[in-house]
Amino acid sequence: MSKNIIIASTSTLHDGDYLEYLLPELKIHFENCKTILFIPFARPSGITHEEYTAKVALAFAKIGKVVKGIHQFDDYSIAIKNAEGIFTGGGNTFLLVAQLYKKDCMIALTEAVKNGTPYLGTSAGSNICGLSMQTTNDMPIVCPPSFKTLGVISFNINPHYLDADLLSKHMGETRETRINEYHSFNNVPVLGLREGSWLKVTGDKVVLKGNLTARLFLQNQIPVEIESETDISYVK
């Protein structure tokens, strides 16, 4: 089987409920799944695995899916291997990656996604689809053993991509400046995915979805805006 992945910038739009804007797409994406395995390790705002899983179950119930948290299983690798569909939610990417390594999930998850298990990532769960988590926006609240992630696409994701506020008097780095700093030391392309955008990966094909453009950063090149529905499989 071939890859079947949705990589979303955010779980939630400002004017919507959790996962709401994605539900029509998820109904198709997970159409052959009765249950979804949820990976809650990123724990947004420090909520527990149980709380996070309950929140996700509520959203997926709207499209008739049952959600099980990976923390409910004895063997995480087997849970991933046996999953009909997998969702990794957002939160803190350092925490997510640290836990994926600690619980020996990284290899199992990479294999499952490469072998065609339908996968959804939002925010931190999207970050880990890239070659590394090095273009996360999150704070290093814990120290993972490595920044290397699933690499099921051939570039890195910057979720919640934010254009510079030209009226701001704040002197902290803009998102674009940060990504340019990344490219001072790394040559992996970076896709800035704005909230409401997602990537649909089908086999080797990677297509931008949603109403917005995305911003593509290649090392030593001027960033370009990618239109929705563009096939960006060439980016590597």
Add this chain to the structure above:
Amino acid sequence: MSKNIIIASTSTLHDGDYLEYLLPELKIHFENCKTILFIPFARPSGITHEEYTAKVALAFAKIGKVVKGIHQFDDYSIAIKNAEGIFTGGGNTFLLVAQLYKKDCMIALTEAVKNGTPYLGTSAGSNICGLSMQTTNDMPIVCPPSFKTLGVISFNINPHYLDADLLSKHMGETRETRINEYHSFNNVPVLGLREGSWLKVTGDKVVLKGNLTARLFLQNQIPVEIESETDISYVK
């Protein structure tokens, strides 16, 4: 000798030149120094050590100080040990910390600052004064061997502290949310230093300076605003 440190949120205010707002303070802080050793490792926007040092030299020339970049020395530890005064500039904290470890500067720098060598940090250079760099705002563009930093104060710094924009429709985490996530896993106090604020450390005394309040986060407590001129030596 006892500690003599300035820990500034930012090098530059929106309406000012590089280090301009701090120069009156720096004139006193470095009054016994003819030369300042500059640590350019954080390389904002990926600029070279030479470019960064030239920029800093230009600012310090206004108060009659000569600046030497640490990269110009053969032995970095000895350069630090012999320095009359030290300035670590901003940029990327992961890069700064990775380089400080790689170049065996971490112990020498801790010792020098603890022994009273006048030190100035801005942004990333302030982040490293805390117990760890885990409350940085920067992207993990390189992987340091440890997040542990100088620990010349007994809490962590969040520089460029930014209040939530209540009108924003962006769904990325606010700074306060990020710091609260840090406190889900760590009990080190965090001081959010707004741009224009700095800490003046004299011996064991730590005083907030500048016109603004700072936001103090203690684990499991509601954050509080600290007034300028407050002695916060009790925070640990």
